[in-house]
Amino acid sequence: MQNGGGDHFQSHYMPNTPHERAEMLGVLGLDSIDDLFTDIPSEHRNPPLNIPPPMSELELRAELQAMAASNYDAGSYASFLGGGVYNHFIPSIVRPLMTRGEFLTSYTPYQAEASQGTLQAAYEFQTMVCNLMGMEAANDGMYEGASSLAEAALMACRVTKREDIYILDTVSPTYRQVVETYARPQGLRVHVLEAGRPRLAEGAACLVAQYPNYFGYIEDLAAHKVAAQERGALLVVSADPVAMGMFRPPGELGADIVTGEGQAIGVPMSFGGPYIGLFASRKEYLRQMPGRIVGRTVDAQGKTGYTLTLQTREQHIRRERATSNICTSQALLALASAITMAALGKRGLRQVAELCYHKAHYAASLIGRIAGYSLPIKGVFFKEMVVQCPASPSVINRRLLESGVIGGLDISHIMPRCMLLCVTEMNSRQEIEALAGALSEFSR
Amino acid sequence: MNPTDRKYSKEHEWAKVEADGRVLVGITHYAQDQLGDIVFLDLPSPGDRVEQYKKLGEVESVKAVSDVFAPVSGQVVEVNPELAERPDLVNDDPLEKGWLARISSDTLEQDMDNLLTAEEYEAFLESEAH
Amino acid sequence: MTARQEDFRRLLMERSVPGRVGAILPTPDVPLQKLPDESLLRKDLDMPEVPEPEVVRYFTNLSQLNFSIDTHFYPLGSCTMKYNPKVNDEVAFLPGFAGIHPLQPDYQVQGALKLMSLVQDYLVEITGMAASSLAPLAGAQGELCGILMIQKRHQERGEGHRLKMLVPDSAHGTNPASAAMAGFRVVSIPTDGRGNCDLEALKKEATPDLAGMMITLPSTLGLFDQGIVEVCRVIHEAGGLVYADGANMNALLGQVKMGDLGFDVMHLNLHKTFSTPHGGGGPGAGPVCVQPVLQPYLPAPVVERRGADGRETYTLVTPEKTIGKVAASHGNFGVLARAYTYIRTLGDAGLRQVSENAVLNANYLLERLRKRYHFPFDRRCMHEVVLSADWQKEKGVRGLDAAKRLLDYGFHAPTMYFPLTVAEALLIEPTETESKETLDLFVEAMNAIDREAGEAPELAQGAPHTTPVRRLDEARAARRPDLRWQRDGG
Structure with missing residues (x-):
């Protein structure tokens, strides 16, 4: 891409035009930009730089939108993945x-x-x-x-x-x-x-x-x-x-x-x-x-x-x-x-926590009833739970993706056939029931 | 400005032998002036052993940390309890209320002999200034 | 400050009124579940109750108390405060990037992995190295990774006794701090009168316990070390490896490749050179690039490209002899996405112009300021210039005072008292995104401050006069730390 005529690329991020550069070099008593870099050993100066040519915002944005859209994101899929990083509500402000x-x-x-x-x-x-x-x-x-x-x-x-x-x-x-x-x-x-x-x-x-x-x-x-x-x-x-x-x-x-x-x-x-x-x-x-x-x-x-x-x-x-x-x-x-803490405040922080708790426990109650699934850890959990599955979690997760669901984290290397399932306030009852429905396809 | 009832080190600490033979130590006016507003002191605990000219502790100003060296060898018997709450005492009154530690020295005479008299210390400051 | 502005100094907890809400959440759409035993639950949650409009107005007004690149010339040396393009932020917030989870299987996130793979490629090309890991989350973490790689390489060769790390006396504080965190003994190497590494002093430290040296190029003095190739040779000859702190790469983009000069490993500050915003102190990203000798030790994970001709797939892999993980995930992806956008926008031609204009702007400032401000070297600078205010100090105006006075003239202050080796240092970095007109205004302000130093030094001594607050009592802040609002006033 060229702009502004000639073979000079004028970036929209840098104000200096060739004219101003010449003027400033004049103040320094120099002829060329190269004179500013004489401390660099000459044999290493001006190496080839194999980077694509400049690109306009319009073109680049289209390319990056396509690249982003090829990912499976939590806005387009129901996500039950946690393990330290969570999909929670972020107020618009x-x-x-x-x-x-x-x-x-x-x-x-x-x-x-x-x-x-x-x-x-x-x-x-x-x-x-x-x-x-x-x-x-x-x-x-x-x-x-x-x-x-x-x-x-x-x-x-x-x-x-x-x-x-x-x-x-x-x-x-x-x-x-x-x-x-x-x-x-x-x-x-x-x-x-x-x-x-x-x-x-x-x-x-x-x-x-x-x-x-x-x-x-x-x-x-x-x-x-x-x-x-x-x-x-x-x-x-x-x-x-x-x-x-x-x-x-x-x-x-x-x-x-x-x-x-x-x-x-x-x-x-x-x-x-x-x-x-x-x-x-x-x-x-x-x-x-x-x-x-x-x-x-x-x-x-x-x-x-x-x-x-x-x-x-x-x-x-x-x-x-x-x-x-x-x-x-x-x-x-x-x-x-x-x-976010200011916006959620005293009441909102409690509400978010309780929503996570109720939804996660609702999901647990549904999944616990499906033949072949169990919750092997006893104790009080918050928004995540370990679910033992009748099949390999990675196989189940591929099937879930077809139903529009990003499944839980495969932790079968720690506990056999287990996935770490996360439910937050972002998951609707419908999503939770769809998850349970899809899981039951593997039931035995 | 530097009283003759005590002796001094070239690192700008002072040592004063008390009536019971223990040694009160601190930093000089010159040192506190160079450090600026002192905000925190990290001092040894009673019972710790210190060696002459080796590190006694650290003095922090807002944007600098400086080591303080022990002017005499011995065992720390007490550190100034006021300084935790009032580090500024070292700026305001380095020679009296802003003392740092009390040391029981087993090599008292020899250590004190190594230090400078007030007169010698002032001559030293003079020579440093040029 | 007006009464209205004054009101925005009231804190959230002081604005809180019981019963007000800042966000509405859905009522539960699932059957309510039995809550756990009371003993596990908290009794109280002392958080603000402030309605949404007030939260918005509060933070908006707070923002207006700041200087920023979007509002001011910000010539803060060593920090590369250049314009941060808005399109970069837009890309980072695309739902397909912002809404993906780091633990999703590779097949679900090919687009993101491709972007990371390309960033690795570009950084390798720009630095002239062999491989890269994007895992480090900031420059200091990149430094730590770099020297841990050096350490592990020595250990694997049975040379674990190499525990001495050399650092120039002009180095940024993170260098010695990182070396200490990695368990090295730090030895400082002096700078010679030309501003280069003192080769004689260096040779004396080239002993069998030498692990390596950490070098910033150009140095924090804004100077390109004229003996750099020889410095690298001396370290290598003694069995050490050379680490480059890439904080100042803005001077060198496209002009020279660090790998060609003899460096074995380096980090880049994407939030400096590649213009991702500083955010009031982060986030950054500190990818590391290495020569083949250190490639197996890269921090995990790295992205591997498999296949070719439009059928490429991308996978996260753990390098064979990795120094380990330095964070739970694989890097500050949002920052990487911004840097990718920046590199593609400027392209080969634009990246070269970054360094050209950055160095030209700094030298222009040096030329125009050196009559009134002491420049302690007899040579040209690179992308930043270190001046000393020692001439002004004789008139009673210290570097600090001059810097604070600049705020009154509407310019952010330069970096003060750094590097430590220059008395009354003012480190000025204009960057390539400033126009000649802005530089000229800055020169006028600097000259005016020098004139004031002779005529009315109290103006600078009491500066700033026009900011929301005057000089703060930092001694009080440190003596009696008040670090949070407390109901009883603390």
Whole structure:
């Protein structure tokens, strides 16, 4: 594609025309742009660049719409897939507010006077995360749920000055892998424990639990707290924020550090990201917390204002002794989540949680009655449950797709012929009954 | 400005021998001025051992972290309990209310001999300024 | 600030009125199920009760307290605050992209995997490397992945004793922080008078325990290291591997390939070079690109293309000797979709012009500002220029003051006091999306601030005067952390 005549491509993102470039080079006393790049070894200059030529927005949009439309999305199919990422209601106000240019195109609020909007919104986010989780201090977010949990385990090791991380086998296997990736290079040891009656060894830094757990069931956090406390270890919890609309928050049950995947509140599934890692702790551990923290203070005239605070923990000041290397995180998604929590509010958060609960249990009651299907785990579940099937879940899922249904997560590598089924407020009764109907085709 | 009742290190700490032979330590006016508003102090726990010229703790200002070194070797018997709530005492009154720790030194005489007198410390500051 | 603006400083919990609602949810369409035992349920949920119009007005008014690229010139050095095209956001929000779940089987998400595969290809082509993983979620995570790969490679060769990581003294703080997280011992290498890596100092550290070196190119001083090929050679000769921090790739797009210079592994900041919005501090994406020697160690997963001639299929695979997973999913897909759109929009010709215009704009600023502001090097800069305010400091105006005063002139402040090696540093990065007219206005403002420093230094010392708040008491914020609203006032 060419434009503007001649062989010069004039991008709509860059104002400089050849005329202005010549004028500016003149100010520099140079003849050519090449004169600006003389520090680059000449044998390596101007390499071939095998990238397609420029493309207009009109053409590109059509191409990308086709590419997107080839995927099976939760808007066009009834989705019962969870396992850490969830299809939940996002109020219409969220996208227009979060994509306002003043939020979307600003940087990390290092210049507090020019960033009060971002900072105040972050303070709101921290407040609501604390209230939801029953904790005393929260940061402005981490990358996502798994790395947030890994950072919490590292933090527990710093707080206790110990090196052994104990993690329940009911924590998401993927989350456990990420904890491994983060812990191993620092010489920290990760031990997996059976959830029934976890026993920690002497010198444990923390016990890590998921709430509800990976399989959707409520963990007895109070008992886990006792097990941790006996060894002087911290209780670290990864919690689903949506479940906190009705279940007792981890802070009330003794958690010392609480993390979570904030995607479920206000963030589209987007094939894996960007999401928002939640991170909260007891106040006494504040100075070991990773990530950005916003505080309220006053300005030179005594007026209330907000600023990044406790920055000496962070990499740009403490460098190799920082609490984490995290820099750019997920502030925009923290904003999306804050707007969603504000809109849903006290009542809406409870309603969403209860809708999930009723619908999931209704689905369970229907599926449990189909011959060949069973729910092998006993206990209280929230919006996810393990369903044992009469056939391979992957085979069943292919058939479900033909009925317009994206089925549950195939976990047959963990429990034979099992799928992890998720039901949220987004699933109508009709969808749930259609799912049960399609499943019954495999009944025996 | 730097009283003669104590001695000083080139890292800008002071050490003052008390009547019972224990040593009160802190940082100098010069040090607090260089650090700016002090917001947090990370100090050892009573019972911890410290060595002369080795790290005693950390002092944080808004945008910097600095190590503080022990002017004498020995065992920490007490850290200033006020500082957790009032780190600004180190800025306001570094030589009295803003003391950092009390150390029981087993090599007291030798360690104190290693340090600078007020006069020597001021000469040192003078030389650093040029 | 007006009384109306002042009202928007009242927090959500202070606006909350019992009984007001911000969203209506459906009544249950299924038979109600028995709730669990009371002891498992929470008694109270202290969250705001604010109606929808007020939520909208509140956040809209908050947004207006910000400076942003959409509203201001934002020459924040090392951050590449360029214009963020709107079409990129539109693509990311397409239902077929925003509405797909990361755990769907590959056959259900071929379009998304194809996009990821193409992004991998483009990044490999741009960097001159052999392979790429899009898994890292930000630059710092990319750094961590890069040096974990170096570490694992050494370990597999029985050289696990290589634990020393070199980092130039001008490096961004994430470099040493990432190295420490990976368990390396960090050694700082000085910069010479020309702004290049001090080769003599480097050679002294080229010892048998050397793991590698992390280098930002161009450096955070905005300079292209004239000895870079030699630096890579010295590290390699000592058995180390060289990591490139791609934070400053905006200077080099299409001009040179990092792989050709001798780098073994690098990360790219899609939110800088490829113009995905910064969002007030994220999301970013920090894909890593590697030479063949490190390909088996890439973070999981990567997308593999199978078949050819229009019958390609795409699969997520785990590299053979992977360093593992760094997040639950496979990368910040929404950011990748934006970067893909950006690369295709600009194409080969446009990408080359990005670096040309970015470097031209920075040098134009340098030329016009160097009479009044001290430039500590005797050479040209790349895409950003580090000036020192030490001449202004003599008149009582520090770098901080000059930066804050710029806010009053309607420009975002440059990066201050970084790199640490330049006194009173002001790091200015104009980017390619600014016009000569904007640059000229900025020069006028900088010159005016210099004049003020001589005539009325208190103007800068007390700046900013026109922002929603004046300078904040950061000491108070850190001494008595107030991090959330509390009913009793905290």
